[in-house]
Amino acid sequence: MSTRGKSINLFLMDGSVTGCIKCSLSNWTGIAYKIPRIELDNCKNRNDLKQSGVYFLFGNLDQPSEAVVYIGQASSRKNGEGILNRLQEHKRNPEKDYWTEAVVFTTSNNSFGPTEISYLENRFAALAREANRYGVTNGNDPNSGNTTEEKESELEEFIEYAQIVMGTLGHKVFIPVPRNEEPSLDSDKRDSSDSEPILSLKTAKANATGKRTSDGFVVFSGSKLAAAPTKSCPESIKALREKYADRIDVNHILTEGLLFSSPSTAAAFVNYASANGLILWVAKNGINLKELENREG
Numbered sequence: 001m002s003t004r005g006k007s008i009n010l011f012l013m014d015g016s017v018t019g020c021i022k023c024s025l026s027n028w029t030g031i032a033y034k035i036p037r038i039e040l041d042n043c044k045n046r047n048d049l050k051q052s053g054v055y056f057l058f059g060n061l062d063q064p065s066e067a068v069v070y071i072g073q074a075s076s077r078k079n080g081e082g083i084l085n086r087l088q089e090h091k092r093n094p095e096k097d098y099w100t101e102a103v104v105f106t107t108s109n110n111s112f113g114p115t116e117i118s119y120l121e122n123r124f125a126a127l128a129r130e131a132n133r134y135g136v137t138n139g140n141d142p143n144s145g146n147t148t149e150e151k152e153s154e155l156e157e158f159i160e161y162a163q164i165v166m167g168t169l170g171h172k173v174f175i176p177v178p179r180n181e182e183p184s185l186d187s188d189k190r191d192s193s194d195s196e197p198i199l200s201l202k203t204a205k206a207n208a209t210g211k212r213t214s215d216g217f218v219v220f221s222g223s224k225l226a227a228a229p230t231k232s233c234p235e236s237i238k239a240l241r242e243k244y245a246d247r248i249d250v251n252h253i254l255t256e257g258l259l260f261s262s263p264s265t266a267a268a269f270v271n272y273a274s275a276n277g278l279i280l281w282v283a284k285n286g287i288n289l290k291e292l293e294n295r296e297g
Contacts, residue, residue: 008168014042023169028161029111033104034169040087040102049084052076052113053106054120057090057099058171061135068098068135069173071125071142073117076110103169105162118145119155120162124174127163131176133259177218177259199281199289201270208254208270210281212289216259217266217277223254226272237268244269263289 006025013020020039023032031048043049057070074086083104090096105120106112112120122144128136147155163174201208208223225248229238241248247256260266263277271280278290287295 006164008165010168014039021169023165024108025161025165028158029107029109030158030161030165031106031108032162032165032169033102035087035102035104037091037100037102040084040091043084046084048106048108048110049104050076050082051106051110052117053083053104054117054124055083055087055105056103056124056166056171056173057087057096058101058103058134058173059099061098061137066135067133068137069128069171070096070099070137071121071128072138073121073142075114075117082106103166103171105165115145115147115151116155118143119147119152120159123155123159124162127159127174131172131174133175133177134171134173172215177257197283197292199283201267201280201282203271203280205272206270210266212263213259216261217263217281218257218259219254219266219270221254221257223270225252225254225270227252228272230271230273233273234268237265237272237274240265240269241272 009024009026011022011024013022019036020043021034023034024030033043033046033049035043052073052075054071054073057072059068060066061068070090072086072090074083076082083106087102087104090099121142125136125138125142128134166172166174196211196213198209198211201210203226205226206224208219208225210217210219210223229241244258247254247258249255258266258269260269263281264275265277267275267277267280278293279288281289283289283292
């Protein structure tokens with residue numbers, strides 16, 4: 001069965017694609033806002049941002065590759081300042097100076113109470129950790145609160161729509177990195193239902209498999225990595241090996257699928273050396289990635 005299309009309305013609040021964006025979806029009571037940190041003051045007159053809701057703070061720690069997110073909730077307060085006031089507090093907090101953009105979820109009918117936002121905060125944090133694309137900087141797991149099964153069903157439907165909207169706004173925080181945890185490197189057993197071909201990289205020191213995705217190149221778990229860097233290995237690749245050291249076992253086997261920005265970065269990570277991924281990644285029929293892309297036009 002084919003997936004049904006979705007109609008999403010994006011409103012550029014100041015006419016700029018880099019400014020604040022309001023997002024709504026047909027047949028959904030939710031409203032989402034994408035707000036750059038430097039644009040918070042421009043939202044102070046929006047009444048729906050004075051309501052209760054759940055928010056995400058996106059940014060980077062230390063390196064551009066260290067994407068992180070903080071997930072929180074905000075209740076509507078007696079002074080009428082809810083979500084926006086909480087974001088302003090985070091802006092003034094030196095411990096949260098890493099975030100550059102907020103994404104906020106509330107409703108058009110101001111229907112969120114403490115129970116709803118606690119449940120949503122808990123579920124969103126769990127989904128973000130499960131997807132493992134961003135480091136979740138929450139110190140503790142949010143409390144899910146107590147909900148009836150009827151309310152839980154209603155909130156899960158809200159979450160499904162929120163996941164669609166979040167991806168539309170440019171953050172794949174809920175979309176798991178494509179990976180295959182099966183230890184075998186037999187490509188016939190991997191993702192047979194996926195039209196994207198499985199590619200292999202085999203050298204004297206490495207034996208890996210992976211595939212292209214819509215946002216990079218994934219090296220599958222079970223891949224054998226080169227044990228030591230070459231003399232000319234780029235420092236950036238050494239840094240990546242250090243970053244993911246906890247996902248490589250004592251036999252230099254990758255224990256978890258990893259997403260890289262390009263086939264060459266993926267190949268260099270596997271080989272622990274400079275590498276041309278377009279040449280080294282090869283399909284089962286012997287055609288390398290460069291030839292494959294040329295045939296695709």
